[in-house]
Amino acid sequence: MPGCSVESTGSFRIPTRFQGDALATMEAKYGDGTNAGPYTWSSYQQFGNSFAPKYGDNLITLTPEFFNAIHDGARVTLTFRFWSGAAVTYHVTKSGNSVTGTAS
Structure with a gap:
């Protein structure tokens, strides 16, 4: 996942090099350790509703x-x-x- 991107909340895409791998889960947490996103009972967010891979485009969308x-x-x-x-x-x-995104 390279670099930094700035996009809108309506269309946020993270460039991703899947290299033949498949995405399983996404976990989301605030800096204080509390869960972030629409599903706050768990840090794991719903596949397809909060995020989704686009393998052919080498992207993960939020x-x-x-x-x-x-x-x-x-x-x-x-x-x-x-x-x-x-x-x-x-x-x-x-x-x-x-939205501003940065890779670690």
């Missing part, structure tokens, strides 16, 4: 539903877990309708 539930100005740590066992950390910060 949905408007996910960002609607994120506190404005808060940094959220996302951990993407793949079926190979690999885990990748990415950070997003929402400011109004703008």
